[in-house]
Amino acid sequence: MKHAWLLAACLVASAAEAEFNAVLPAGSAVSFISRQMGVPVQGSFGKFSAQIAFDPAKPEQGRAQIAVDLASIDAGSSDANDEVKGKAWFDVRSYPTATFVASSVKALGGGRYEARGRMTIKGRSVDLVAPFSAKPVGATLSLEGDLPISRKQYGIGEGSWSDPSVVADEVQIHFHFTLAVGKK
Numbered sequence: 001m002k003h004a005w006l007l008a009a010c011l012v013a014s015a016a017e018a019e020f021n022a023v024l025p026a027g028s029a030v031s032f033i034s035r036q037m038g039v040p041v042q043g044s045f046g047k048f049s050a051q052i053a054f055d056p057a058k059p060e061q062g063r064a065q066i067a068v069d070l071a072s073i074d075a076g077s078s079d080a081n082d083e084v085k086g087k088a089w090f091d092v093r094s095y096p097t098a099t100f101v102a103s104s105v106k107a108l109g110g111g112r113y114e115a116r117g118r119m120t121i122k123g124r125s126v127d128l129v130a131p132f133s134a135k136p137v138g139a140t141l142s143l144e145g146d147l148p149i150s151r152k153q154y155g156i157g158e159g160s161w162s163d164p165s166v167v168a169d170e171v172q173i174h175f176h177f178t179l180a181v182g183k184k
Contacts, residue, residue: 020141021053022181027178030068034151035168047072050177053144054105056134059113060094062105067173068098070121095122100130113136121154132175135173140180148172 031044047069056064070090075081085092102117108131115130132145151157157167168183 019053019055020181021051022182023050023052023182024140024178024180027142029174029176030066031174034047037166038168040162041076043073043075045069045072046074046179051084052143054141054176054179056111056141057134059105059107062102062113062115064100064102064115064117065113066069066100070096070098088161089156091122092142102130105117111133119149119154121156124154126153129173141180143175143177143179147175149166149173 027046028050029044030048031042034041034043045068050064050066050068052062052064052066054064072087073081073084073090077082083089087094088171090098098119098121100117102115104116105123106114107115108114109132113132113134115132116131117128117130119128120126120132126149128149129145130145130147132143135142137149140175150169151163151167152169161167
């Protein structure tokens with residue numbers, strides 16, 4: 001039992017001194033919660049790519065580029081999926097991908113960080129701050145955060161859908177990325 005504790009301590013110490021840059025798709029997800037007529041609506045995106053490099057000991061050197069395939073949305077039903085892929089919402093024919101590119105990462109203490117960068121959806125780019133936590137889990141690192149965005153800033157939900165009493169302006173994006181140590 002004494003050896004198991006020592007092994008666990010070594011893994012945590014190693015995790016704190018390593019650059020994690022291999023994103024494990026099976027342990028990663030991008031989802032969202034919006035509100036339609038006050039009722040929470042959960043959804044997710046089935047396809048995305050993420051290039052992330054992060055060392056908890058040197059967070060200021062962290063970098064990330066995330067691309068979400070908007071056509072891979074699951075908004076709860078095939079009718080909803082078809083609607084949000086259309087021109088009034090994501091217009092996936094003209095803008096198939098949403099991206100976030102981090103320009104800096106800052107440590108906040110207690111395993112909390114923030115990534116500053118640009119989110120681009122429907123050809124519109126907005127500077128934002130994405131708060132996240134980083135937690136060693138065995139030989140991997142779990143990055144997780146919630147990011148509120150304004151759909152109006154990106155032109156998501158135009159026409160009759162633009163009324164915030166029908167669909168709230170704020171959408172909460174949730175992300176979870178599992179990283180392993182990869183080649184630098």
